[in-house]
Amino acid sequence: KWVFFSTSEQVGNKYFMSTGKKLSFYRAKAVCSQFQASVATPRNAEENKAVQKVARDIAYLGLTDERTENRFLDLTGRSVQYTNWNGGEPNNADNGEDCVVLLTNGKWNDVPCSDSFLVVCEF
Ligand code: GN1
Ligand code: CA
Numbered sequence: 733k734w735v736f737f738s739t740s741e742q743v744g745n746k747y748f749m750s751t752g753k754k755l756s757f758y759r760a761k762a763v764c765s766q767f768q769a770s771v772a773t774p775r776n777a778e779e780n781k782a783v784q785k786v787a788r789d790i791a792y793l794g795l796t797d798e799r800t801e802n803r804f805l806d807l808t809g810r811s812v813q814y815t816n817w818n819g820g821e822p823n824n825a826d827n828g829e830d831c832v833v834l835l836t837n838g839k840w841n842d843v844p845c846s847d848s849f850l851v852v853c854e855f
């Protein structure tokens with residue numbers, strides 16, 4: 733199945749690209765893996781800005797606290813240094829928010845992993 737990546741942003745040797753499609757987190761991971769890429773995980777403000785530019789809507793980031801509540805790990809299982817939570821987040825609303833999205837203002841919010849959001853991969 734063909735997947736087209738439209739916009740891209742480069743920071744150092746990292747490229748962020750979006751397919752423009754909205755998927756659950758599970759499917760977002762699968763799409764990025766298919767290209768030996770991973771779901772975008774900004775490590776600093778510059779990378780966060782780059783993902784914000786690529787994402788024309790609310791987009792998944794490659795972080796979850798599904799293993800231990802309120803301990804957000806990247807997809808390799810490491811804890812992260814850089815975070816950019818929106819005010820009041822993460823709040824694990826309805827006891828069921830273990831995935832993370834980048835809002836259009838660049839801030840982060842935890843959301844249910846089953847909800848569909850834009851896929852941004854990092855290469
Ligand atoms: C949204 O719709 P509401 O208010 O129950 C959001 C939460 C945020 C909250 C902030 C699926 O929840 O993650 O913490 O707003 N839910 C979704 O007020 O985006
Ligand atoms: Ca959670």
Ligand code: CA
Pocket residue numbers: 821822823824825829841842843
């Ligand atoms: Ca939330």
